[in-house]
Amino acid sequence: MRIDIITLFPEMCEAVLNESIIGRAQKSGAVEIECHQLREYAFDKHRRVDDAPYGGGMGMLMMAEPIALCFEDICRKTNSRPHFIYMSPQGKTLTQERLKELSALDSVCILCGHYEGVDERLIEEYIDEEISIGNYVLTGGELPALVLTDALARMIPGVLSGSECFELESHYNSLLEYPQYTRPAVWRGREVPPVLMSGHHKNVEDFRREQSVIRTAQKRPELLENADLTDKERRLAESVIFTEYKK
Ligand code: 4GO
DSSP states (O other): OEEEEEESOHHHHHHHHTSHHHHHHHHHTSOEEEEEEGGGGOOSTTOOOEEOOTTOOSSOEEOHHHHHHHHHHHHHHHTSOOEEEEEEEEEEEOOHHHHHHHTTSSEEEEEOOOTTOBOHHHHHHHOOEEEESSSSOOSOSHHHHHHHHHHHHTTSTTTSOGGGOGGGSTTTTSSOOOOOOOSOSEETTEEOOGGGGSOOHHHHHHHHHHHHHHHHHHHOGGGGGGOOOOHHHHHHHHHHHHHHHHO
């Protein structure tokens, strides 16, 4: 997969994306990420990309033309028409389900807004989808774009090692992850559940599955609606929810 990011702060994005697992994925070629300095597509001598809003009001808006020129340059260079996403509090909230669909695309381009946002006509002309990472407002779209890029990249085959496999984890199957423990076996008087040290793989697997169901019922019962549970697991979840309710 190829991900292009249009931003006024490419160094900020690169600093994050060149580290750790996503950095490794770029080096291995599993994902190709390029951050583009929007200012390079400004057309006046001061390299301005923002202007005051018609009708007045506070703040500045990003002008449509530099963004259009940058996107068109990306299309030309990649011989493609990437799915163009604008990070915005007005978008649909990102979910693991939507990420799964997006990760199947060949290329996406992410626009990071700044100031008060972008000229609406750019959105009409080019943006395929507005995505939000949650119901709060930030000063720029860079952090949301990095969240989207990280979450997308880790779903691409070869980015995570087998032991980091996303298909086993939290939210992928609408269940929260089971609790995990590492050494020491006793920490400040707290013991690791004995079944995890028994070496009995089937019992460990059953314990973890049950813990996932219990924790989801305790912490995020609304997720259970989409979870695939056995009748026995449903009854367990119902009893946990009932016990939580009485507390
Ligand atoms: C996205 C962008 C929040 C989100 C943003 C979000 N704030 N919840 N701010 O995903 C236009 C100028 C939007 C700053 C940007």
